[in-house]
Amino acid sequence: MFKENKKRSQVHNHGHKDHKKHSMDDGHDHSHDEINFDEQEATLGFKDFLPGIISFIIMITGIVMDQLEISFFQGFLRFSWYLVAYLYVGLSVIIKAYKSILKGEVFNEFFLMSIATIGAFAIGEYSEGVAVMLFYFVGELFQEAAANKAKSSIQALLDIRSDETTVIRNGEAIVVDPKEVETDEIIRIKVGEKVSLDGVLLSKEAAFDTAALTGESKPDTKRTGESVLAGMINLNTVCEVRVTAAYADTKLSQILTMIQDATAKKSKTQLFITRFAKIYTPIVVLLATILTFAPALFVENYVFQDWLYRGLVFLVISCPCALVISVPLGYFGGIGLASRNGILFKGSNYLDVMTEIDTVVMDKTGTLTKGVFTVQEVNPKNYSQEELLVFAASLEEHSTHPIATAITAYVKKLYPNNSFEAKEIEEIAGHGLKGTIDGKTILAGNAKLLDKFGITYPDEVKDIVESIVLVGINQTYAGYITVADEIKDDSKEAIEQLHAMGIKTVMLSGDKTSIVDKVAKELNIDTAFGNLLPDDKVRHVEELKKQGRKIAFTGDGINDAPVLALSDAGLAMGGLGSDAAIETADIVIQNDQPSRIPLAIRISKKTRKVVIQNITLAIGVKVIVLALGALGEANLWAAIFADVGVSLIAILNSVRIQFSRIK
Structure with a gap:
């Protein structure tokens, strides 16, 4: 019907394991190294609409000539005129119907559209036959445009992977495919360039745009030793990164695989609609046949052409396009909206x-909480805050405990030029550290450590909730430092x-x-x-x-x-x-923000609301017009609205999700 221009993006599969009930049972072979994601053009061009425009002009011209009762416009000429208009938009549908029948898939929208419009031609309703197919053609174009809109955010994610990267080998900077870079190699990221592989920053400092991964547009400043992920964009200075993960194992590859799988993982509603359409379609074909021929048994003035027309109207109305198209499109839109907000639904x-x-x-x-310990309070006694902190840090720098690391980092940042060399360091398991600094015996640990050495301390420290480090100097209580995880x-x-x-x-x-x-x-x-x-x-x-x-x-x-x-x-x-x-x-919050939890719920509810609206609209209108059609009170134009019109409304309703601003 229209040309489908597709570009193929390749997504590495990082080898998901069947950890859970949700492992992707979608019929795809996930054992391959790459998954192909077919993506249609983002926009439709004039050439896509051209067949419909030509068909519409020919049809309108024919209707005008019919109304003017032009003498030569009759018989074979009239039939041929409308046939040309019909073939411009209907030939591909008939071909699809034929191919589906060969595959054993008889009862689908292509079959319904073909039999209804060919039947209209058979009883001389040429303009209505063309109109049905023309509006179906327009509906398909709207469907494609809506699907492209729904996929745009996913395509944006697919496009953020770099095709090349600069790696330092033997002292030289060479440009290679990221797939060829091994772990522990060093890559150089230029200003404005996308990071191609996960790693740790070797340079002193660099700022990155992490919006593609987290949905947050504010810059994230990284320092030496901190993680840098593929998909980030270097903002202000050339930097170097030591690679920690192969191309197929980067966080970005995992994200893309999740989204790729999500498009194939259907909801219960989608599965129901698919099954419903397969049962519903042959039933309505049977009912249309009965509606056409059964009245001959009990209607006195039975006119085959009249009842065939009713049967054709019944067929056009009953096409389940609105349900089959709009329901998955609604869910797809929800997944796209969530991914733009840093929330990845796996289905x-x-x-x-x-x-x-x-x-x-x-x-x-x-x-x-942030998962990072920081110093919350410093309470010295008989010593200055600086003395207490520096004495404690001089001991704690010899420990790898998270609390010790937090104190050491805090003191180095606060007093970078002030430190003591600790000697005779002894770690007392479950208690803390003991050492000698500048001739003084220093203790840093919990209350049990001071109890062990007979040092008294205020009762108030027992009521402190946060993790606490008590400090003793020369058998005297010197104060405490509290460390906690920040909310x-x-x-x-x-x-x-x-x-x-x-x-x-x-x-x-x-x-x-x-x-x-x-x-x-x-x-x-x-x-x-x-x-x-x-x-x-x-x-x-x-x-x-x-x-x-x-x-x-x-x-x-x-x-x-x-x-x-x-x-x-x-x-x-x-x-x-x-x-x-x-x-x-089942769901991954890419930017680690708890506020994304209620946002995920709101997006889900909005998606569900739109899907329910589409189902209610489609079934409600069809039931009404089907009843009118069976009674002979609805013509093919009403059938067109009940089918194509309702489909368009449902599609546009689904597209609303993509334009939503959910806070």
Whole structure:
């Protein structure tokens, strides 16, 4: 009917494992190294509309000549005139119907359109036959345009992968295909260039645009040793990156594979509509046949041509195009809208699941908090803040514990030129560190460490919730430093939005209960539990499910994978999250923002609302016009509206999702 210009983008498959019920059972062979994603042109050109324009001009001219009752415009000439108009838009449909029949697929829209319009010609209703096919042709063009719009955000993601990269080999910078670069090699990223592979930054500092991965357009400044991901754009300075993942294993490749798979993973509604159309179509063909011939048995003045016309009207009206086209298009639009906001649904079925969620269960560290320890409070006694911090850091720099690392980094940033050399360092397991600095005996650790050495300290420190490091100098209490994980900027907003939706919030964490309770109180979370092992989290979720609750669990660590698999919808934080969590989850939040959880629910509900609107509109109008057609009160023009008109309305309604601004 119209030329389909397609470009092929190749997406590496990183070898998903069957971690969960949602593994992509779509009939595709995921064992190959690459997946081909066929993408139509983003816009339709004049040549695509040309057959319809020509057909329309010929048809209108014919109708005018009919109305003027021009003498020579009759018989074979009149038939031929309308036939030319018909073939411009209908020939490809007839060919598709013929090929489908050869494959054993008889009852589809091509068959219905062909038999109805050929029948119209057979009873002399030439203009109506052309009109049916012409409007069907226009509807197909609108469908293509709508599908291209829905796919545009996904195509944008496909286009962000680099075709070449600069690698440093033997002291020379050479341009190669990113697939040829091995891990631990060094690549150079120019200003304005896309990062082609995951790695760690070797340069002192560089700013990157991460919008393609996270949906956030603000620059992200990276420093030496921090992770840089494929798809980021270097903004301000030439930098060098040591590669940590092969081309097929980059975060970007994983994202693209998720989206590729999502387009094939159908929702229950989509599957129902597909099955419905396969059963519904042969039934309406049978009913149209009965409507045409059965009246001959009991109608006195039976006129075959009249009843054939009613049967043809019935066929055109009954075509399930609006359902078959608009329902998957609506879900596809929802996936596209979500991906533009940094939310990756692994299938349209999870859009349906998210509309039913009434309880959101969350991990704490890395989900509601940043997952990075920072110094919160410094409380010296008989020493200055600087002395306390420098003494503590001089010991702690010899430990790899996250709390020790946090204190060391904090002090180096605050006092870069002030440090002591610690000697005779001794690590006391479960207690802390002991050492000698500038002739002084220094202790840095928990309360048990000071108890061990008989140093008294204020009772108030026992009531401190955060992780605390007590410092002793020469057998005297010198103060304390508290270290805690920071709450993410939008965590409170996320909880407020969930509560506004009537959704219950639960936090499950392996952290100590006092810290968990403090975070829960600050964020106003309904229920919180601490000191949990992975199997404890599973037990809590199972108990909630026994209460009949629909659960979405959000986590980021490998220990969250079992709960992600158990929940109705598993959401993984894709920036900081472990590979196990990301692969097990149904939905990935690429920018690690908790506020994306309620946003995912809102997108799902909007998508579902549009799909239900389309189904209601299509079935409602068809039932009414089918009844009128059977009674002889509807002609082919009414049938055109019930089929093509309703299809167009449903398609345009689906496209609305793509233009939505959901906050």
